[in-house]
Amino acid sequence: MEKLILKGVAASAGIACGVVKIVEGVKDISKFDEGNVLVAKITEPSMVIMMNKASAIVTDKGGLTSHPAIVSRELGIPCVVAAQKATQVLEDGMIVKVNGSTGEVYIIE
């Protein structure tokens, strides 16, 4: 069952499901697995190894040409930016569906 949990700006089209990992920086590399959904206030270079493994990216901040948006489009993965409270509402281990075409994030229960 899916429940809409967040709505932000649709920044990179596509749909992906995965396990949420809240990321702050380099210290999170060891906990981030291939296919995880990267959730951050905003992405930055220290997250590059994790971005290259992510199935989707969701950020609290950012616009259509912010760093997470640009990178996601190049990687061909869905991205939702400006989701406001993604890092507060989502938690490590949650399974979510990210729709980068509509800007919606669903929790899968």
Added chain:
Amino acid sequence: MSEKERYPQWIDEFAKSVHNSFSNMLPGNWGPIDLLEYTKHSNNAFFDKLYQAIEIIKKKGYPQEEIAKTFSCPSALRCAFLYMTWEYGFSDHSRKKEFNEIAEFFVDVLGHMMKEDIFCLNRNIFHNDQEIKDIFGSVPWSVADTQIARELGKLYTSCAALAFALYRDFFPQISHEVYGPYDASSKFGKDTILVIKHFPKLFPKEIWPSLEYKYGDIKIFQVFKNVKFRCELIGMHTVYEGDIMNGLVVYAVMAGGKFVGIEEIKNMSREIAEITTKQIQVYDSMPMEEIKKKTLEWECYQFFDFFQLAGMDWRPTIEMMDAVKNKKIGSRTIIETFPPLGEYMESVDHEIYWLKDLYK
């Protein structure tokens, strides 16, 4: 000149591009310094250095082509120009005449670099038709698939991250440019476009003497079918319409002047991501006085070859360092909102008013 107010047409074009770029970036939070606050303290010191260089270069009579080559890419010059306007706007305007000369000089250089849309409202057309034809003919193109498209995305992300790690949030365009779209239909059929991603100056030993790796210049050539592409004032701010994973037709990657295969591309992505992760941690232990010094270096490094052409030391002057030394400057630049275009163009708090004021 505009009929209502007498100022050059390029100011309107610049206004539209800057407005478009900021509107799509916000809300923004950039580091590792509050650049707006930083520029308020500059006290014209950078203008004095730039003006001196321009005077020498004018006197020596260098052709525009040679001057244009001193910039790593057009976005580096466009951004440098934007930051210059901030510095002027926040100054006491005692260098109005000099800044007018500086502005017109660099707009001319930019006009020489670009084939159209010099402030890149939509397109970053730097190469002429013959150069594109030469690229079509000389690049060893390989057929792409979605797996390869994903690998190129990883390489792009790694290189872009390294540029951010070396130059942080305000100066990565020194080392990161995206050109296009160029019509590729003559070579690859109907509805195809060429996009070139270029990462020059990835090995800036002059500002990071301890760097040790082999990557200095990387280019990614991609031809897409049924994909629309546009970019902004800062060329790396790209937007696609269409499926770039399935729409990638052919590709090539050049590293250090040599074309490389897919296995090498995968290795490069991994290694560059690791280099980036190490480099970014340098900032964790850097005190604000050091960050200020580094920001001054980045500011001057935008003009590294330009100062060299003038026979000048590229590094910040003592006056530049004194202007920001011990001044209270925060670690983040936060811009949450941006005014509508009409308001922005008339606002005394923004760069377009300051530029138009040069002609009053």
